Structures are given as structure tokens and as C-alpha cells.
Amino acid sequence: MVVPLWAWFAVVGVILVMLAVDLVAHRNAHVVSVREAGIWTAVWVALGVAFGGLLWAVYGSEIGAQYFAGYVIEKALAVDNVFVFAIIFTWFAVPREYQHRVLFFGVLGALVFRAIFIAAGSVLIASFAWILYIFGALLVYTGWRMARTRDSHIDLESSRTVRIFKRLVPMTDEYDGQKFVARRAGKLLATPLLLVLVVVEVTDIVFAIDSIPAIFAVTQEPFLVFTSNAFAILGLRAMYFLLADLIDRFVYLKLGLAFVLVWVGVKMLLLEVVKVPTLLSLGVVITILAVAVIASLRATRTPKALPHEPAAPTAEVADDLDVREPLEQTTSAADAADSPTDPTTTTTGAQR
Numbered sequence: 642m643v644v645p646l647w648a649w650f651a652v653v654g655v656i657l658v659m660l661a662v663d664l665v666a667h668r669n670a671h672v673v674s675v676r677e678a679g680i681w682t683a684v685w686v687a688l689g690v691a692f693g694g695l696l697w698a699v700y701g702s703e704i705g706a707q708y709f710a711g712y713v714i715e716k717a718l719a720v721d722n723v724f725v726f727a728i729i730f731t732w733f734a735v736p737r738e739y740q741h742r743v744l745f746f747g748v749l750g751a752l753v754f755r756a757i758f759i760a761a762g763s764v765l766i767a768s769f770a771w772i773l774y775i776f777g778a779l780l781v782y783t784g785w786r787m788a789r790t791r792d793s794h795i796d797l798e799s800s801r802t803v804r805i806f807k808r809l810v811p812m813t814d815e816y817d818g819q820k821f822v823a824r825r826a827g828k829l830l831a832t833p834l835l836l837v838l839v840v841v842e843v844t845d846i847v848f849a850i851d852s853i854p855a856i857f858a859v860t861q862e863p864f865l866v867f868t869s870n871a872f873a874i875l876g877l878r879a880m881y882f883l884l885a886d887l888i889d890r891f892v893y894l895k896l897g898l899a900f901v902l903v904w905v906g907v908k909m910l911l912l913e914v915v916k917v918p919t920l921l922s923l924g925v926v927i928t929i930l931a932v933a934v935i936a937s938l939r940a941t942r943t944p945k946a947l948p949h950e951p952a953a954p955t956a957e958v959a960d961d962l963d964v965r966e967p968l969e970q971t972t973s974a975a976d977a978a979d980s981p982t983d984p985t986t987t988t989t990g991a992q993r
Contacts, residue, residue, distance in 0.1 A: 642704060644864045652692075656752070656871055659688065663878070664745060672737045678882035685876030692872055696865075706919040707860035710926065711869030714859065714901060717930050718852045719874055721898055723881045724888045725844055732797045733837050735816075742819045743834060744878040747841040751877075754846055755870050758853050763863040773861075773909055776854035780906030783851050788899035802843045806836050851902065858905035859922060890941045897933025901926055 663681070689712055697705025730740055765772050797803060812831045817823040821835040856866045884891075904925055908917050 642700060642862045642864065649864070652868055652871075656875065659875065660745075660749065673741055673879075673882040675883060678879045681879035682876055682883050685872070685879060689872035689876070692868065696868075703919060704862075704865065706923055707862065708865050708869050710859040710919055710923040711856040711865060712873050713923065713926055713930070714855050714905065715852055715870050715873035716876075717898060717901065717926075718848065718855070719877050719880065720884065720891070720894060722845065722848055722877060723884050724891075725848075726841060726881055727885045727888055729797065729837065729840055729844070733833060733840075735834070735837055739816065739819050739834060741878060741882070743838050743841060744881060746838055747845060748874055748877055750842045751845045751849070751874055752871060754842075755849050755853065755874075756867060758849055759863060759866050759870065762853055762857060763861075763866070766857065766861055773857070773912060776857055777906045777909030777912075780851070780854055780858065780902045780909065782906075784899040784902030784904075784906060787902065788896055797840070800840065802840055803836065806839055810835075812836065854909075855902060855905050858909040859919065891934065891937045892940055893933045893937040894930075897929050900929050900933075904929065 693705055693708045693712060696708050726744070729735075730743075735743065810831045811828065812833065812835075813823055813825060815832075816834055817832050819834070820832055821838065822829055823832050824830070852870070853866070856869060860866060860869075905922070908922060911917075
């Protein structure tokens with residue numbers, strides 16, 4: 642795949658323009674609604690799919706399928722990031738109106754670090770082809786570990802990043818709006834929001850160690866690895882606000898992601914033995930994720946309320962149920978059995 646230099650600059654330019662538009666749209670701190678998050682998620686997904694369609698039209702189906710395989714894998718792994726970010730924001734008690742600013746600069750840093758990792762990975766693969774087997778083994782191990790520890794959560798109380806930051810960087814005790822730094826008594830201090838940003842960046846770097854090799858498992862083209870990664874994580878902020886309140890519903894998603902990592906890892910390990918078509922690999926990934934999501938939603942759906950059995954009619958509602966006459970007849974029969982026979986009484990009862 643031959644990609645001209647201007648295409649790289651064009652892609653980076655589009656990304657920067659979209660980030661600028663997003664920054665302007667959210668320049669004022671506010672709580673991002675589900676509706677707003679849904680609209681932005683649709684915009685980012687449409688942009689990523691449109692770029693994939695362009696690659697498909699220009700370079701053919703194989704290149705297009707490789708891009709979409711990388712895009713779907715990275716998009717799915719980004720959902721796991723969303724859950725971790727929700728835990729981080731909750732632990733640090735970050736107000737919802739400030740969370741978008743943290744995620745914006747977090748994604749900006751993620752793009753830079755991932756570009757560095759992709760460039761380094763491409764150089765290593767070009768120089769040492771056998772490193773693909775190390776990537777494959779790493780993915781299989783990561784998938785196994787994710788499946789085994791899927792119910793565990795990040796422990797920020799003992800986080801080394803938090804301890805080092807607090808030891809080295811003077812901080813304020815409280816948030817100061819959206820500011821990452823604030824001046825107190827003539828000194829420039831970090832706010833807790835800067836610490837949250839650092840934790841988010843470090844967390845994303847850890848996630849990149851898994852996700853970058855996973856995309857190299859479906860394509861070794863640096864342009865495809867970078868663009869599929871970039872367009873997938875650009876929508877991370879909007880996806881967070883869309884899914885943050887639903888994290889308890891996706892109980893089997895981590896297990897599905899574990900199977901995806903194992904699948905692409907085994908595929909990479911058997912690269913010289915079995916050539917798996919890219920479209921087949923993409924289909925397997927989509928199927929695993931679809932099964933995990935559907936199973937999660939079915940397992941956590943709210944059970945329907947059971948209908949209550951109707952209570953036996955009381956004397957007060959007897960008129961509405963048209964049962965007064967049988968009740969009176971029963972009462973009359975009982976009275977007649979307990980009292981002496983009286984022609985007058987009998988006649989009167991019959992008249993009723």
C-alpha cells in the first residue's frame with residue numbers, strides 16, 4: 642500500500658479540525674446530555690465509516706476490510722476505557738461539567754502517544770519480523786488475564802501514579818473550575834483536575850499496549866493502524882457520556898473483549914501456518930462482540946412485574962359484580978333453614 646505524504650497531512654488536518662470544532666462546541670463547562678452525546682457519537686462514527694469507505698473505493702476491498710477490522714477492535718476496546726474512566730471520575734469526585742475537558746486533552750494525548758507507539762511498532766516489525774509472534778503471545782496472555790480478572794476494578798487508593806504525582810507536584814485541595822493549574826499566594830499549583838488528567842493519560846498508555854498489537858494482528862500497514870486507531874478514539878469522549886450510566890449493564894463485555902484478544906493473538910501466532918481472510922476475521926470479531934452485548938443486556942434486563950391475582954369480591958363491590966342477588970338468595974336460604982316455616986315470610990322471600 643503506497644500512501645502519498647499529502648494523504649498523511651490531510652488525515653492529520655481533518656483530525657485537528659474536528660478536534661477544534663469539538664473544543665469550540667464545548668468551550669463552556671456544562672453537563673453533556675445523553676442526546677448531545679448521541680449526536681456527537683453519530684458524527685464521529687459517520688466520519689470513521691466514511692473514511693473506511695473511501696479507502697475501500699480507492700485501494701480495494703482487502704485494504705478497506707483491514708481498516709474496518711482495526712476500527713472495530715479499537716472501538717470495542719475503547720468501551721473498556723469508558724468503564725475505567727467512569728471509575729476514575731467517581732473516585733476523584735470530578736463534577737460532570739468538567740469531565741469533558743479532561744477527556745478532550747486525554748484523547749489529544751492518546752493520539753500523540755499512540756502515533757509514537759505505532760511508529761515504533763512499524764519499525765520493529767520491519768526490522769524484526771519475529772516480533773509479531775511476541776505480539777501474538779502478548780495478546781493471548783492479555784486476553785486470558787482479562788477473562789480471569791474481569792470482575793476486578795482499578796485500585797486508585799494504591800496507585801503509584803497518584804502517589805508520585807502528589808509527592809512531586811504541589812496541589813490545591815479543591816477544584817478550581819476547569820483549570821488544571823491555579824495561583825495561590827503567588828505560587829502556581831496544580832489542581833486535582835490535572836492529577837485526574839495524568840491518571841487518564843497513564844491508563845490510556847497501558848491500554849495502548851494491548852490495543853496497538855491487536856490492530857497489528859489484522860494489518861501491518863502503518864497508515865491503516867494509525868487511522869483506524871485515531872478515528873476510533875476520537876469518539877471516545879462522546880461515547881463516555883453516552884454509556885457511562887450503563888456500565889453495570891455490560892456484564893459480559895470484558896469476557897467478549899478477552900475472546901477477541903485471544904482470537905487475534907492466535908491468528909497472529911499462526912500467521913505462517915493458516916492465512917485467515919480479513920473479512921472472516923472481521924466477521925468473527927463482530928460476532929463475538931454482538932454475542933457479548935446481547936447476552937449482557939438480556940442478563941441485566943429488568944424483569945416484568947407479575948400480574949396480581951384479583952382479590953375475592955367483598956360486600957362493598959358486590960353491586961359492581963352483579964352478585965348481590967346470589968348473595969341475598971344464599972342469605973335467605975340460610976335464614977329460612979334456621980327459622981320456623983312461615984307462609985308470609987316464604988312469600989315475601991319469593992317476591993324478592
